[in-house]
Amino acid sequence: MEKKAKLTFLGTGTSQGVPMIGCGCEVCRSTDSRDKRLRASVLVEYEGLTILVDAGPDFRQQMLAAGVSHVDAILLTHNHKDHTGGLDDIRAFNYHEKTATHIYCEQYVEDSLRMEYSYAFAEKKYPGAPEWTVHIIDDKPFCINGVEIIPIRGRHYKLPVLGFRFGNIAYCTDMNHIPEEEFTKLEGLDHFIINTVRRGHHISHFGLEGALKVAERVGAKHSWLTHLSHQLPCHEELSAELPENIRPAYDGHILQP
Ligand SMILES: [Zn+2]
Ligand SMILES: [Zn+2]
Numbered sequence: 463m464e465k466k467a468k469l470t471f472l473g474t475g476t477s478q479g480v481p482m483i484g485c486g487c488e489v490c491r492s493t494d495s496r497d498k499r500l501r502a503s504v505l506v507e508y509e510g511l512t513i514l515v516d517a518g519p520d521f522r523q524q525m526l527a528a529g530v531s532h533v534d535a536i537l538l539t540h541n542h543k544d545h546t547g548g549l550d551d552i553r554a555f556n557y558h559e560k561t562a563t564h565i566y567c568e569q570y571v572e573d574s575l576r577m578e579y580s581y582a583f584a585e586k587k588y589p590g591a592p593e594w595t596v597h598i599i600d601d602k603p604f605c606i607n608g609v610e611i612i613p614i615r616g617r618h619y620k621l622p623v624l625g626f627r628f629g630n631i632a633y634c635t636d637m638n639h640i641p642e643e644e645f646t647k648l649e650g651l652d653h654f655i656i657n658t659v660r661r662g663h664h665i666s667h668f669g670l671e672g673a674l675k676v677a678e679r680v681g682a683k684h685s686w687l688t689h690l691s692h693q694l695p696c697h698e699e700l701s702a703e704l705p706e707n708i709r710p711a712y713d714g715h716i717l718q719p
């Protein structure tokens with residue numbers, strides 16, 4: 463039987479978030495809470511594990527909003543700041559749990575972390591610096607405490623990124639291409655989450671039309687759009703124009719097992 467995951471959208475916004483600083487457009491001025499989008503991140507509860515995917519600049523706020531007091535692992539999709547910029551705040555988990563936090567990422571992502579957070583990798587660390595243990599993964603399935611997670615290879619312009627499948631749910635952010643051979647990993651899903659930032663062409667993300675095409679091909683029971691920018695219509699207006707089983711995700715929305 464298919465194993466079921468629970469997923470909470472902690473952030474569904476593009477790299478600048480919505481509203482964007484200094485913007486007075488209709489979407490940025492919207493009073494609908496679903497149009498307030500923090501940087502993209504999800505919390506997954508799966509087979510007894512609590513897993514965070516990405517820890518961008520809104521990480522602290524997202525942990526507080528969702529009442530998270532423990533994570534078994536943080537999976538990083540790629541090395542962009544809107545997905546890694548909040549990692550210093552894992553110090554709270556270090557403090558409560560008196561242990562390092564487990565981070566899973568590709569080798570080039572760890573290389574970036576070593577530059578961006580050099581103080582956390584220093585031989586003689588300043589007391590109180592973040593404590594993490596990095597586990598290097600690639601596009602092959604891997605296990606955390608015996609629970610299998612399936613990475614999905616995607617391309618984000620020229621950058622290789624990873625999406626992740628947890629049983630009946632797959633999360634694919636920050637990509638504009640999924641190689642042909644990866645689609646077999648996306649068969650039989652209840653929920654498929656795919657990124658888009660705006661209509662038309664974008665150099666490193668699926669445009670809305672492209673995202674819908676991929677969602678249709680994957681054929682999950684439900685598909686959800688994330689990493690949305692203020693260049694797309696307000697949540698309500700965008701929802702109304704989409705096929706019935708495809709919806710924009712919004713911050714705080716939960717996909718129940
Ligand atoms: Zn991003
Ligand atoms: Zn705006």
Ligand SMILES: [Zn+2]
Binds near residue numbers: 540542618636
């Ligand atoms: Zn990115």
